[in-house]
Amino acid sequence: MKRTPVAILAAGVALAFLPQLGLPAFYDAFLYLVLHWVVLATSWNILSGYSGYFSFGHGAFFGAGIYTSANLMSRFDWPFLWTLPVAALVAAVLGVALGAVVFRVKGVRGELFALLTLAITFVIGTIVVNTPLDGGNGVSLAAVAVPKIGPTASSTFYLLALAAAVATLLIAWGIQVSKFGAGLFAIHDDEDAAEVMGVPTFRYKLMALAISCALAGVAGGIHALFLSYVTAGEVFTITVPLTVVLMSVLGGTRHWAGPAIGAVAITGLLYSFTAADHAVAGKALIGAILIAAILFMPDGILMRVQRLWRRSPALPALPLGAGGAEGAGPLQAHGDGTGPVPSPQPAPGGRGSQAQAEVLLRVQGLSKSFKGVRALAGVNVEVRRGEILGLLGPNGSGKSTFINVVSGHYTPTGGSIWFEGRSLDGLPAHRIAGSGIARTYQIPRPFGHLSVLQNVAIATMFGGAVGDPATANRLAMQWLEFTGLQDKAMARPDDLNLHQRKFLELARALASRPRLVMLDEVLCGLTPSEIDEAVALIRRIREQGSTIVFVEHVMRAVMALTDRIVVFNHGELLAEGGVRDVMQRPEVMSAYLGQVAHA
Numbered sequence: 285m286k287r288t289p290v291a292i293l294a295a296g297v298a299l300a301f302l303p304q305l306g307l308p309a310f311y312d313a314f315l316y317l318v319l320h321w322v323v324l325a326t327s328w329n330i331l332s333g334y335s336g337y338f339s340f341g342h343g344a345f346f347g348a349g350i351y352t353s354a355n356l357m358s359r360f361d362w363p364f365l366w367t368l369p370v371a372a373l374v375a376a377v378l379g380v381a382l383g384a385v386v387f388r389v390k391g392v393r394g395e396l397f398a399l400l401t402l403a404i405t406f407v408i409g410t411i412v413v414n415t416p417l418d419g420g421n422g423v424s425l426a427a428v429a430v431p432k433i434g435p436t437a438s439s440t441f442y443l444l445a446l447a448a449a450v451a452t453l454l455i456a457w458g459i460q461v462s463k464f465g466a467g468l469f470a471i472h473d474d475e476d477a478a479e480v481m482g483v484p485t486f487r488y489k490l491m492a493l494a495i496s497c498a499l500a501g502v503a504g505g506i507h508a509l510f511l512s513y514v515t516a517g518e519v520f521t522i523t524v525p526l527t528v529v530l531m532s533v534l535g536g537t538r539h540w541a542g543p544a545i546g547a548v549a550i551t552g553l554l555y556s557f558t559a560a561d562h563a564v565a566g567k568a569l570i571g572a573i574l575i576a577a578i579l580f581m582p583d584g585i586l587m588r589v590q591r592l593w594r595r596s597p598a599l600p601a602l603p604l605g606a607g608g609a610e611g612a613g614p615l616q617a618h619g620d621g622t623g624p625v626p627s628p629q630p631a632p633g634g635r636g637s638q639a640q641a642e643v644l645l646r647v648q649g650l651s652k653s654f655k656g657v658r659a660l661a662g663v664n665v666e667v668r669r670g671e672i673l674g675l676l677g678p679n680g681s682g683k684s685t686f687i688n689v690v691s692g693h694y695t696p697t698g699g700s701i702w703f704e705g706r707s708l709d710g711l712p713a714h715r716i717a718g719s720g721i722a723r724t725y726q727i728p729r730p731f732g733h734l735s736v737l738q739n740v741a742i743a744t745m746f747g748g749a750v751g752d753p754a755t756a757n758r759l760a761m762q763w764l765e766f767t768g769l770q771d772k773a774m775a776r777p778d779d780l781n782l783h784q785r786k787f788l789e790l791a792r793a794l795a796s797r798p799r800l801v802m803l804d805e806v807l808c809g810l811t812p813s814e815i816d817e818a819v820a821l822i823r824r825i826r827e828q829g830s831t832i833v834f835v836e837h838v839m840r841a842v843m844a845l846t847d848r849i850v851v852f853n854h855g856e857l858l859a860e861g862g863v864r865d866v867m868q869r870p871e872v873m874s875a876y877l878g879q880v881a882h883a
């Protein structure tokens with residue numbers, strides 16, 4: 285069994301004996317509040333810290349839990365403990381209903397998402413006040429019996445919050461080290477790139493929101509009875525979201541334990557000042573600490589401590605598996621069918637034999653317009669299994685748009701796409717990736733907070749359907765060996781030069797074991813010797829079985845690599861055929877080569 289969950293459980297069991305010491309109720313109440321904020325901050329972090337969708341609506345879900353439990357207890361005489369699962373469910377359903385709408389709108393990210401979730405808090409608060417749920421007078425729970433879990437009522441609340449905190453931390457840890465967590469971290473850094481690499485972004489965000497809300501709902505349910513009298517004016521405020529954001533940012537949002545550390549620090553400080561009758565001074569001090577933390581520890585206390593511990597300032601927290609290279613085994617000579625093994629047979633349809641090869645990708649009448657700009661105007665293209673098809677054309681002729689539409693990054697305006705005989709029409713990008721198509725970006729788009737190894741491991745997990753992060757890390761290491769980046773496995777993408785970043789794009793594309801790879805100007809910006817290296821690598825990619833669509837302006841690479849070319853001009857197919865034949869044609873010379881000659 286893994287050490288972390290055992291440690292969390294052991295700490296939980298040890299803390300459960302605290303009430304046996306017979307401490308004054310004051311300490312029970314203080315510890316209850318600490319654990320209460322641990323649950324709230326950690327649950328917030330599961331969506332907002334991991335995926336980067338900063339929510340200011342946590343008060344709404346917490347409040348939904350409070351009012352669900354309060355009403356079930358006061359109106360329907362439900363036993364307190366029975367109300368907790370319902371509080372979790374109501375909060376989760378509320379979150380899913382919100383996410384199902386909001387997560388579909390691409391524009392609602394960042395600050396817009398934060399503002400929208402805050403607005404939801406006030407809307408729900410207004411509804412609660414103006415309905416019998418609260419009625420404007422609040423709900424009194426003075427008559428509700430506190431279950432006898434601990435020796436006293438205050439110790440019961442402490443034990444309930446402890447159980448909720450242990451469960452929440454275990455869930456947060458489990459998500460962080462899982463494939464699900466890796467997908468959330470990828471969404472955090474570049475949602476569109478994550479989707480194109482096979483991460484089901486919509487489903488993952490919805491799942492994270494549902495879990496986050498359910499845990500907040502449980503915290504709310506417990507807190508309702510702890511308060512014994514609840515009013516909407518105190519529940520549906522900005523205080524809850526603001527506090528959990530501060531706690532998580534202080535502790536560190538990229539680690540399951542970060543928000544808990546922040547919660548302990550801030551609650552402890554606030555309480556010690558309140559107890560000493562210096563509440564205002566306490567709040568001012570916390571403000572100062574937060575400003576200092578944001579300035580000097582922008583990744584949070586935990587990350588800073590981890591860096592000092594490892595004496596490696598560049599090393600980020602490792603969300604995948606047991607932690608980066610430790611999980612990466614030695615390169616397997618022939619792998620298990622998912623790593624970069626040499627193809628036992630020559631690739632079907634090498635140079636000169638494409639006429640007989642099966643059609644892998646068929647694109648018919650494909651068009652794409654951007655508010656009046658016709659980027660693709662009904663092109664028909666066939667890509668044959670095993671070939672390297674060059675996609676050429678002057679600037680703005682629609683080459684990148686072709687890749688963007690086929691990979692699902694953009695929805696086409698018209699036409700149809702068939703891959704291995706199956707229609708891709710209407711499929712989301714992650715399902716297109718899952719069906720065996722990978723792409724690189726003209727300007728590399730690595731996940732900036734993840735290591736080079738983790739970047740590739742994500743492609744292995746989602747495009748390559750590897751479920752276990754440790755296996756994904758091992759396979760990712762093989763792809764780094766294949767592209768010559770093995771020495772950079774633990775570096776951040778920011779530490780790579782352009783050449784290495786382009787090769788990282790290639791490694792990520794290959795790691796999903798695609799049957800079709802679309803390379804968008806991978807040679808752009810490279811030196812002549814780097815281009816030679818890349819050309820050799822692309823040959824090796826074809827040799828190990830992939831079909832390649834190759835968008836490129838570097839003509840010597842096009843000449844060296846392609847079996848056939850198609851030429852676009854103004855979003856239309858201008859010519860196609862053998863590279864030497866097509867490039868001699870006058871219409872191509874004037875459209876494409878003419879422009880290059882004048883460039």
Ligand SMILES: Nc1ncnc2c1ncn2[C@@H]1O[C@H](COP(=O)(O)OP(=O)(O)OP(=O)(O)O)[C@@H](O)[C@H]1O
Pocket residue numbers: 654657658659677678679680681682683684685686
């Ligand atoms: N997201 C977008 N919004 C608006 N217009 C776009 C968008 N993407 C592409 N276009 C337009 O579509 C046309 C085709 O662009 P595209 O990037 O596909 O050309 P390209 O052949 O790849 O060019 P280059 O060789 O310079 O990369 C251009 O006029 C471009 O301005």
